[in-house]
Amino acid sequence: MQKSIYLKALAILGVILVSFWLPLRLIGLAPSEMLETQFDLLISVISAIHVRFYFQQPGKSWKELGSWWDAGLVADLLTLIPISLVVKSITGEHADHWLLLNFLTLRHVKDIKPFLDHFPELSPLAYRLVPILAMLPPVVHGAACGWIALGSGSAGPAADHLTQYIRAVYWTMTTLCTVGYGDIVPKTSVQMLYAGGIQLLGVGFFGYILSNVASVLGRQDAAREHHMNNLDRIETFMRMHDTPRQLRNEVRGYYHYLWTRKKGYLDRSVLADLPTKIQSDLFLHLNQSILQKVPFLRGASQELIEDLMRELEPQVAVPGERLFRVGDGGDALYFIQSGEVEIVGADRQKIATLSDGDFFGEMALVSDRPRKASARSVSFCDLYVLRREAFDLVISAYPEFREHIQQVARTRSGINSENGNPDTHRSS
Numbered sequence: 001m002q003k004s005i006y007l008k009a010l011a012i013l014g015v016i017l018v019s020f021w022l023p024l025r026l027i028g029l030a031p032s033e034m035l036e037t038q039f040d041l042l043i044s045v046i047s048a049i050h051v052r053f054y055f056q057q058p059g060k061s062w063k064e065l066g067s068w069w070d071a072g073l074v075a076d077l078l079t080l081i082p083i084s085l086v087v088k089s090i091t092g093e094h095a096d097h098w099l100l101l102n103f104l105t106l107r108h109v110k111d112i113k114p115f116l117d118h119f120p121e122l123s124p125l126a127y128r129l130v131p132i133l134a135m136l137p138p139v140v141h142g143a144a145c146g147w148i149a150l151g152s153g154s155a156g157p158a159a160d161h162l163t164q165y166i167r168a169v170y171w172t173m174t175t176l177c178t179v180g181y182g183d184i185v186p187k188t189s190v191q192m193l194y195a196g197g198i199q200l201l202g203v204g205f206f207g208y209i210l211s212n213v214a215s216v217l218g219r220q221d222a223a224r225e226h227h228m229n230n231l232d233r234i235e236t237f238m239r240m241h242d243t244p245r246q247l248r249n250e251v252r253g254y255y256h257y258l259w260t261r262k263k264g265y266l267d268r269s270v271l272a273d274l275p276t277k278i279q280s281d282l283f284l285h286l287n288q289s290i291l292q293k294v295p296f297l298r299g300a301s302q303e304l305i306e307d308l309m310r311e312l313e314p315q316v317a318v319p320g321e322r323l324f325r326v327g328d329g330g331d332a333l334y335f336i337q338s339g340e341v342e343i344v345g346a347d348r349q350k351i352a353t354l355s356d357g358d359f360f361g362e363m364a365l366v367s368d369r370p371r372k373a374s375a376r377s378v379s380f381c382d383l384y385v386l387r388r389e390a391f392d393l394v395i396s397a398y399p400e401f402r403e404h405i406q407q408v409a410r411t412r413s414g415i416n417s418e419n420g421n422p423d424t425h426r427s428s
Helices: 002-026 033-055 071-079 083-091 097-116 124-149 161-177 189-220 222-240 245-262 267-271 276-291 302-311 388-395 399-419
Strands: 313-317 322-324 332-338 341-345 350-354 373-377 381-387
Touching: 002 033, 002 097, 002 124, 033 071, 033 083, 033 097, 071 097, 083 097, 097 124, 124 161, 124 189, 161 189, 222 245, 245 313, 302 381, 302 388, 381 388, 388 399
Parallel strands: none
Antiparallel strands: 313 381, 322 373, 332 381, 341 350, 341 373
């Protein structure tokens, strides 16, 4: 597999080099015999690589030789021949017009995108920009060389070939991007037809580039666009139902919090399409330190912790939201990722204020006792909730740990019956 990637990279690099070499060669560049031979062999190597990959495709049978042949294979077999060397050995002269056959090699520039598929670690930005950056210079170079071959229009040939080439590139860019500035214009009918063709190419090619660049720039801030779309929908809804100003401000405050803390996304909605194993690993990365602080989970196996991670439910609590109250059935353990939660006793006296990294309500997972305190968010809070049903389902697969949990429940029940304290814990 690694060898194939290297061969594909070599072939793509070779195609890009050839895309610069061939136009220069065809407009009269007189290279050294060694340089021409080297490029001739490079084109043959590129073709040999693609022929090799073609014959490695599945579904080919030697018993059905007709299935092997297609136009692409014929083109690669033609360019496999070192044309310059063959013509030189037969005629003793440089191959000029025969080199046009080597343009068949340039069709493999389309292989850049499939090649990038071998690198899943590439960012979406790189995946979109690399093919554009690889294809744009050869297109401009080839069009400029064609303009030189037609006489360079009103600019005419120049004694300095570099100056002539720079003028041609300038004309090509202005013609591709717009309709030219009028300082270099076609003079002959052929030049006019060529300029018209370049303009049509510019409409399609640069239109494609600009649309992709606009898409890339838009995706650079895709999170904000998603957030603004959500705001537009909720604002429309509130206007339709004549929502009071105070309630509107609360809704806007909630969405503002989502943007500042989570860029407008809730964890599960972003990760919903990922396999459960990867979701578990991500939540483990985010919350392992918090989960390990729960006393009765210390010593739990890594497998058990990972299984519990899959059951965590993210929840955002707004200021003043009641999470549970005295007398409610214990049904969940809460972890505070950020924010503050106030624990209030049955006499409405504040018992504790919990913050980042704290947890509360863990006895709900190991007993059926009603809540002895109330919990209310003081500020916006990012919470993770572990439901008792999910917890029971997970630890049922770990009999030894289940016995440990039951022992903890008996011990904690005895302690709490003596002091009456609710099950709240700080991370410290």
